[in-house]
Structures are given as structure tokens and as C-alpha cells.
Amino acid sequence: MKITKRFTLSALVVASVLVAGCQSTESTDAQPVSSAVNQIAPAKVSDNFIKGVDVSMIPELEKLGAKYYQDGKQMDPVAIMADHGVNYLRMRVWVNPQTLQGKAYGGGNSTLERAIEMGKRAHDHGMKYLLDIHYSDFWTDPGKQFKPKGWEKLNFDQLVSKVASYTDEVMKAHRDAGVMPDMVQVGNELNSGMLWPEGKSWGGDGHEFDRLAKLLKAGIGEVKAAYKKGESVKIMLHLAKAGDNGLFRWWFDEITKRHVDYDIIGMSYYPYWHGPMAKVKENIDDIAARYNKPVIIAETAYAYTSKNGDQLENSFTGETPFEGYPVTVQGQAQYLKDIMELVNSAPNHLGIGIFYWEPAWLPVPGATWATQEGMAYTDDHWKPGNSWDNQALFDFKGNVLPSMNVFKSE
Template identity: 25%
Template sequence: MGGRGLTRRNLLQASAIGAGALALGGLGSAPSAAAATFYAGADVSWVPQMEATGYTWLNASGVQEDILTILKGYGLSAVRLRTWVNPSSDPVNGHCSIDETAAMAVRAKAAGLAVNIDYHFGDTWNSVGVQNPPAAWASMTYSQMLTAMYNYVYHTMNVIKYNGVTPTWVQIGNEINSGICHPVGSVSNPAQMTGLLNAAHDMVKEVFPSAQVVIHLAQPQNYSSMTTFFSAFSGNGGTWDMNGFSSYGSASVAAGIVANMAEISNAYGKPYMQVEFGGDVSKVGSTESALEAYATALKANGGQGLLYWEPEVYSPFTTYAMGAWDSTTREPTAIMNGFTA
């Protein structure tokens, strides 16, 4: 995920590529067996802030319902929830403290939804283009930051546990192609990057041994970026359970991009899922087709899930224009039918 406001939207739109830009040279064949369980889901981290500022949702019949109930009606079975270290009170670019995230996780569990906790290791957006440490960590040495990481993840996982939720997945970083907590944990400092990520991994497992620890990278169409990260991480003793990928491409490139996800995951013996998808809400037909194309390719190539990034959002809450809701009617657009096709 990207930066703030329009910057974030521009970063995401830059991830979407034309068919001619995808290069799959030298890749082997993807697995043919479908995953035993396929999770359809969504990142809904903006929901509490939208509700707090008066936003509500109608279902496709025009009846107001809880947003999680509406999403479940489309077959969604999982949610992703981001968390920031010391966030501001800004409704769009802040909130998502661990206490707020835990409260939303409780709500998701009560709705019967699997939970993915998404650490950003920052005070606001971190993404493929931005990996800033929390302000409180910014002047730390590697040794100090390592201690801070152990303490932070252990504490926050215990907050989730105290609230009675066991996450199915925990992402240790968000779109971390270039590493985390720059410059200390940059991919150009692979031993330090790996040490910080392994500290996070170990504390997740200390509290939730069964949770799948996910490494999340963006733009899987860029195969060299995938190999640069995983070569550095694995080569320095990185430990993880699963790969997660962001992709916002069109239907025409979905199969090739999913082939890249499968190829890099197979190379390291890891299962994988797509943890972010989105498309232009004003182009309902093409975004619905892209959603269907990614889901089809993932299921055919062993992917274990597909999560839409903030489908419930609508203006004027934010200028982000890749949700799946109609801002006039407050009803879901036909994009959401891509989950049931």
C-alpha cells in the first residue's frame, strides 16, 4: 500500500500494467491443483473511521445492513486489518492503533470471518514506494530496533490474543520489496532486514503458533523485484510461512501475473495468496472482469485467496477511487459480483 491520500492512489494505479508490459521469460509451469481452501476477502480497515464519521452501507436491495453482513453475502470469508505503531487521529491516514485493530478483529470474528493482521511497522502508510519506521524508532541503531521489534510484535499479538481472536494470517510488513524501517532494515542491508523480520516472525509464533506468517510484496509482474527480495531474505536465514502479493492489473494480464506469483512461491516452497486487488470504481465492467480473472487464475494455480482492498469505501470519505461501492446510492456496484461468478 502506498502513501497518503492521492499519493497512495497514484502508487496503486502505477501498479496496474498493460498486457505488453508483462514479461514472463524463463518461467516454469504453474501448479495445476487448486488450493483446498480458497478465501475471498477484503481489507476493511477504514470501516471504523467511516462509521465514526457517519457513513453507512446499503445492500444491493437498498436495505441498510452491517458492512460485514453485506460482504458475507457475496461469499467473503476473510478480512485484513492494518495496524500502525503510533498513528495520528486523521480519519483517512491515521487510526488503526493496535487497540482499534483488535476491536475490529473481534467484530470480524463474531461475524465468522478469518482475520489477517497487517503490520506496517510505521505510524502511517508503508508500501512498495515508502518504508518509513515509526517516529519513535527512527534514530535507533539496528540493535535497538531489533529489541523494539521483539517488544512491539509480542505486545501487539498479545493484545489480539487478550481480545479472544486468533488470526489466520499475520503479515510482517506491507509491500516490503525494498525491506522495512529504512534505512536500517532496507533490502540493501539484507542481514539487518532479515533479523528484524525474523524477530517479528518469532514473536508472532510465540503468541500464535498456528498463524501463517506472510511476507507481502507488491507488483509481482516485476519478477526481478521478487527474486531480489527473496534471495536476500532467504539467503540470510529468513523464516516465513506464506507469500502475499498486491496486484491491481486488468483482466488481460491477470493470468500472467498470477503465474509469476506461483512461480516465485514454488521456488521457495511456499503457499501464496493475493492480499490486495482493486480497480477503478467508475469502470465497473472492467474491474468486475479483472476480479473474476484473478480469482480464476488463482484457483487454477494453487492460490489460497484473494482480498479486495477497501471495497466498502466511497467518496467523499476519501479521494481513493478503487473501491467497489456507489457513492450516490451507498449500494455495492456490480464489481462485487466478481466474487460470486
């Protein structure tokens, strides 16, 4: 099943939108949340557990005027997150997220410069920094892995060389800026491979994983080469659908056969799309033991309200709560606490962390998942706007939600 979590509405969402219609931007949830839920307990996890967030939208949001508040005081959102126990920031990077005429594609316009900027802010606030290299000009996921502009006519050997040279450029730019990532993803949600069609993981001549492995090795090799003696970096390979054990066994068995060198297995887990939590636990426990690798939930989220902050329908409306978690701040916090503790419970301490996806994506005008140019590039024509605002860890006005308290140490 093709899942494009940021672009395509599921049948459930479409049905609920037809019933409910688009919500007003003046929702009651645009006010600070009552202190009655401030007693949310932190997750019980190990001291070195990764409590991460993907904040790739923040540079664009701040450019467009977004403001963030803690106890009524405007603050740097990274400082707010640090105050709440967040210890890792994740940033995606796209090769050239704009048209040849310089029109931005949207989705945070995730350039190398913005990734470096946020990496510095992470380190300045005592956090670590995960760089997520997509090897595309725009969103990548199991349903789309487009080559960057200018790479389309390269033959396979040239494409392998381009992955290496581009990765080298990305890492040298970080070195020159004085901010080396602590962890690097080579590719994003790689279920179906990368750099289609050459790097696709299925549907070809039987040598799909031979080609995919060469592309991955080219990127991984350049990442590792960028670090000096005494420095270290962890390499993550990341798939979506965390509840699908058959998928993870198939993909990582093939990668392991080809001796791809990586350190961490990453999973995306959006509970309303990717199955019950029990299946996620079974999968984490199995693959951690099977490959003897640490596991991270590299993306997850849950809604704190069923209301909508802008003109674009929410990706998850909350009309059907997941496994009894109410679509409230308390429900969001309980989900986040439970998924953290589930990962932490993996055998042999191999469940090492989670990253919450886009907790700061406020419904600010212009902070859209895609501009008209971005939609044309992916041939995915949908409304502009923010389908994620009800899953942030800040309310529509930028007040930090008590659910972020889950990240704090006990």
C-alpha cells in the first residue's frame, strides 16, 4: 500500500472531512492549555535515551513570523524544547528544493544551510544533531524517491559517483561551519529504495538490492570519511511502517547480505497508519535481536485536538482515536509516554530513542507542505497549508503544550 503521509489523505480522513468540513482557524485550542494537565509524568526511560524531535520546518516558520511561548514568555523554540528535556534535533536536507527559476517548493525549504543553522542551535543548547539526507529535491517516502534535478540523465555508475560527491559536499559544509552531525541518515523511509528507478528495491531484474547497496555504500562511505580520528558518527537506515515485521526482515536481510555498514535501524511509526503498538513491539524486539542493532523510532506523532488551525484538512482528524488514546493533550502525552517506554523496553537495551515529527509546525500563513511549484514537481496537487498543526507539541498560537513534559527526566 502506498502511504504518502504528508501529501495524500487516507480514506478515513477524506470521509471525516466530508462529514465535518474544514474547521475555523479561530479554534478554542488556539489558547494556552489549562494547567490542569500540567502534572503529566515524564516517561520512564534510561538516562541516555534519545528524546528527539524533527524541527525541519522551524527556519521557515520563524522567517514567516512564528513565535513560541513558555509560561507566557516568548522564547526560542529550541530553548523551550531543551528546557523540557529534548536532547536531539533532527533536520532533513534536500538537494535543491526550488525550481530552476528560484521558486521554492515549500515543506520548510529544507536546504543545507538551514540544516547547518539548526545543527548549530542544537549544539548551542546542549543537544545532539541528526542529519537526514534525502537525496532528492523534495519529500521522499515509500511512495516517491525522485532524483534531484540534474541527476536524471546520469547512468548508474555516474549516479553512484554523484551520491558520493554530493555527500562529501554536505559533510564538508558541516565541517567548515564547525558543526558535525552526531548521527546521519543516508536516505529517508527507504522501503522502496532511493533515486528511482535505478535504486528501487523491487519490481526489476532481481538485482535491485545490488544497486541499492552500492548507492547506500557510496553515501555511507563519504559520511564516515568526513570524521577525523577520535571523532565518531552513527549511521541510521530508516524505513516506514514500524508494525510490519515482514517488511523489515526482507529489507534488512537483503542489505545485510550485501555488507552495507550501518549502526542503527530507524522506523517511522504513525499509529493511525502503521498498525497496533503490539506489532511495533514485536517488530522492534525481533529485529534488534536478529541484526544486533539499536532501534530508534525516527518519526512519530499523535494529535492533541481534533480541531484545525488552517484551511488544509488535518492528516489525522481524530474522529477515530487510536487504541483508546483520546485526542486531547492528555491523550497525546500518554501516547508519547507509552511509545517511549515501549522502545526503551527492547531486549539488551537496544531500544535507544524516538524522534517526534515536526512538533513546532504551527499553522502560520505560508508555512505550507508544498507551494504550487512543489505540487507541480511531485505531480501531487492538493491544497496548500499545514495538515499537521493538530499534532504539534505547541498549540495554534505557539504556547508549549504540557505534553512536552513527557521528555523531562524523572
